[in-house]
Amino acid sequence: xxxxxxxxxxxxxxxxxxxxxxxxGVLDGFPSRFKIDFERVSEELSARAPQMEGETMRxxxxxxxxxxxxxxxxxxxxxxxxxxxxxxxxxxDYKELEHVYRPSHADLSYQQRYGIRDxxxxxxxSGRETVAxxxxxxxxxxxxxxxxxxxxxxxxEAGEVSHGDSIGGKVRCLxxxxxxxxxxxxxxxxxxxxxxxxLSIPACHGFEYGSGLSLPGSEYxxxxxxxxxRIKYLSNNSGGVLGGITTGEDIYFTAVFKPTPSIQIPQQTxxxxxxxVTITIKGRHDRSVVRRASVVVRSMVALxxxxxxx
Numbered sequence: 001x002x003x004x005x006x007x008x009x010x011x012x013x014x015x016x017x018x019x020x021x022x023x024x025g026v027l028d029g030f031p032s033r034f035k036i037d038f039e040r041v042s043e044e045l046s047a048r049a050p051q052m053e054g055e056t057m058r059x060x061x062x063x064x065x066x067x068x069x070x071x072x073x074x075x076x077x078x079x080x081x082x083x084x085x086x087x088x089x090x091x092x093d094y095k096e097l098e099h100v101y102r103p104s105h106a107d108l109s110y111q112q113r114y115g116i117r118d119x120x121x122x123x124x125x126s127g128r129e130t131v132a133x134x135x136x137x138x139x140x141x142x143x144x145x146x147x148x149x150x151x152x153x154x155x156x157e158a159g160e161v162s163h164g165d166s167i168g169g170k171v172r173c174l175x176x177x178x179x180x181x182x183x184x185x186x187x188x189x190x191x192x193x194x195x196x197x198x199l200s201i202p203a204c205h206g207f208e209y210g211s212g213l214s215l216p217g218s219e220y221x222x223x224x225x226x227x228x229x230r231i232k233y234l235s236n237n238s239g240g241v242l243g244g245i246t247t248g249e250d251i252y253f254t255a256v257f258k259p260t261p262s263i264q265i266p267q268q269t270x271x272x273x274x275x276x277v278t279i280t281i282k283g284r285h286d287r288s289v290v291r292r293a294s295v296v297v298r299s300m301v302a303l304x305x306x307x308x309x310x
Contacts, residue, residue, distance in 0.1 A: 004124075006197060009310040012136045012303060016086075017118050018126030019094070024083035025132035027069070029310060030139060032077030036070060037142055044138040048130070048295040050286070061087060064135055080139070084131050094120045099272045100279055104261035111272070127202045127289060130296045137299020140306040147309060149177040151301050153294040161287070164264035168203075169290035171255045171297045175305065178240065180248030182308045189244020190308060191253075197300040198255045203289050206256030210239030222247075257293055260286050 005013040009029050016023035045062045062084050069080030098119045101108040106125035110117040117123065141151065157169035183190035195207040212220050215237070222242075223234045233249055240251035262285035266278050286292070 006200070007303060007307040010303060010307040014129060014132040016129065017120065017123040018128040019120035020086060022083045022085045023128060023131045024081070025136055027080040027136045027139065030075055030080055031143065032075055034075045034143060036073050036075065036139060038073070040142060041135060041138040044134050044295060044299070045131070048134050048292050050292065062131060082135055100277060101269055101271070102261060102279070102281060103267045103269050125202060127292070130201065133296055134299045137302045140302035141298070144302055144306055149175065149305065151175050151298050153298050155290050155294050157288055157290050166260035166263050167288050168257050168259040169288060171257065171290060171294045173253055173255065173297055173301060175251040175301060178246050178251055178305060180246055183241065183245035185244055190246060191239070191241045191244060193304050194253065194301060197304045198297055201293060201296050201300060203257045203260070203293065204255055205258045207253060209241065209253035210237055212237045255297055257290050260289055
């Protein structure tokens with residue numbers, strides 16, 4: 001079982017912890033002779049970075065060091081390896097949590113799985129891990145544009161919360177330009193692969209593609225007509241996918257993100273001695289991850305769709 005790799009023709013393997021030395025990745029299978037726009041990569045990373053009030057005060061430069069696979073800005077067809085150094089990591093902020101399991105974090109589940117955990121901001125379970133996804137996704141986005149594919153995201157937060165609390169929200173994604181006939185039955189359905197990729201993002205708890213699931217079949221079904229020798233769908237409630245294969249219509253879905261579990265309100269939990277304790281989490285945390293997560297959604301969708309195109 002491969003735990004840190006996604007894709008088969010286009011394979012991304014990520015590594016690094018939130019407060020470790022660096023975050024990085026290896027992207028294998030990317031086509032050769034493709035001119036990379038590095039400024040576009042920086043723009044995607046900037047979009048993921050905290051910018052607004054209520055977002056984490058951890059401000060990383062996120063400068064990419066390209067280690068292999070690119071020469072003079074052009075891909076070689078060999079593995080593209082890259083790292084981003086963690087310069088603003090402050091593991092001391094988490095020292096008081098070394099022996100305490102934070103509610104709704106992966107602290108306890110990682111301990112149960114591995115017998116050890118990185119208490120410094122959650123390690124691999126932290127949203128910091130998504131930096132590598134955004135870098136690789138930025139390359140995939142550029143390549144897909146040459147195929148006429150575009151990916152847009154829209155953010156819907158659930159509302160306001162009191163000071164010290166957090167909130168969840170939704171990311172709506174629209175993919176335009178994907179040709180018909182992409183996807184495989186029965187276990188290679190494109191919407192299933194998209195769901196798997198998006199649900200792998202930290203804090204993502206839901207995925208729904210298409211629309212009108214509460215409608216009767218007479219209203220939900222996407223009826224068809226022939227116009228000028230071409231198939232025309234009269235609606236697109238299926239979200240551009242039927243039988244796990246693209247129809248040529250727009251693909252769209254909604255991803256749901258839970259409230260950030262790190263809040264400045266007392267919570268009941270346990271420690272590694274099995275004792276009941278109360279904690280109030282301090283440090284640099286997002287009130288909501290939805291805006292920043294939307295960039296990661298776009299990246300994961302780009303990597304998934306490009307994997308089908310190759």
